[in-house]
Amino acid sequence: MTADPSHRSVASNRDYAIGLARAFAGALIFAFPLVMTMEMWWIGFSITPARLLVFLLLGLGILVGLAYYSGFEPADRVSDAVLDGFTAYGVGFLGLGLLLWLLGVGTEDMGWRGWIGMIAVQAIPAGMGAGAARKQFGGGESRGRDDRAGYPAQLFLMVAGALFTAFNVAPTEEMILITYQMSAAQVLGLAALSLLLLHLLVYTVGFAGQEQWPEGVGFWPVFLHYTVVGYALALLVSVWALWTFGRTDGAALPLVAMMAVVLGFPAALGAAIARLVV
Structure with a gap:
């Protein structure tokens, strides 16, 4: 019927x-x-x-x-x-x-x-x-x-999550202020922390929706293909957001790189979260 x-x-x-x-x-x-x-x-x-x-x-x-x-x-x-x-x-x-x-x-x-x-x-x-x-x-x-969600799709979701979180703070004056207050060692430390958190949030800490570790694949292939590439995408999104809001206008390349690392911290968190919630 x-x-x-x-x-x-x-x-x-x-x-x-x-x-x-x-x-x-x-x-x-x-x-x-x-x-x-x-x-x-x-x-x-x-x-x-x-x-x-x-x-x-x-x-x-x-x-x-x-x-x-x-x-x-x-x-x-x-x-x-x-x-x-x-x-x-x-x-x-x-x-x-x-x-x-x-x-x-x-x-x-x-x-x-x-x-x-x-x-x-x-x-x-x-x-x-x-x-x-x-x-x-x-x-x-x-x-x-x-x-x-194959590999390209997972990277796309990372870009979307990175854009959302970066967009929330990219227009603010605090991004520039934080950058000027940081030393080179602190910038490198923040980049390392961003990579670590991105990897932990996606694969390790046991959140609902967390990615399953690829069967038979070691640590380094996963870290390089997902975590490092994901963080690189977060940095690119950060530069794009900074450029969109005029934060890169007249800024020297080292300053732009430092601002990208600062903004890349929330962007990396967004990239990780996007793969958990979307």
Whole structure:
């Protein structure tokens, strides 16, 4: 006996509405640190149009990729993932716009350019929260990523996690202040700690969702192929975030490298966490 098509349609619409509600909740939870950061309120004025365009294009690409692995609706085809990723961005954009208005951050004095620019940038991490909401708030119904997450996919998830955590602190003045306060030995020590924590969080400490050690593979192949490569990606994401927010403008290469290591610490933690929660 087949189900009534009208009943299937109602159930499908209800499931989609629930997915949107989860996405909205995930967007607000993931993005509220940015919403309450003063530097992010003025990012619409400080970021250049070219950098904003690059950030949005790459950010939307990451949202589409996350939708393919853990969207708030099942994405069995690439076209579904594209729609899911843009929907997540739209949910983040609308949710942040409403929240910023309620908090009195968005005012008429900002003008449309500052207002739209501020929301457009912050909607990327909000969209990441919307995209991850299905697994985190889905009551166990979400599809696991293990059926699709080969080595390139795992590296992609690291990039997504690194971007999210780096983005939370990259615009702040503290990144520059911390860098100036550190010695070369402290910078090297922070890099070593970042590598260690990245490896421990993914493989050793026993968190739920932790990666299983590849059978028959020794320590060094795993450390080099996953931990070292993951940390290198975290550093690249850090440089990109610093460039996006103008922190590299006029800075000497050694200073940029030191800032990347400083920002690479939270980025490495985000890379590790992404592989546990997405």
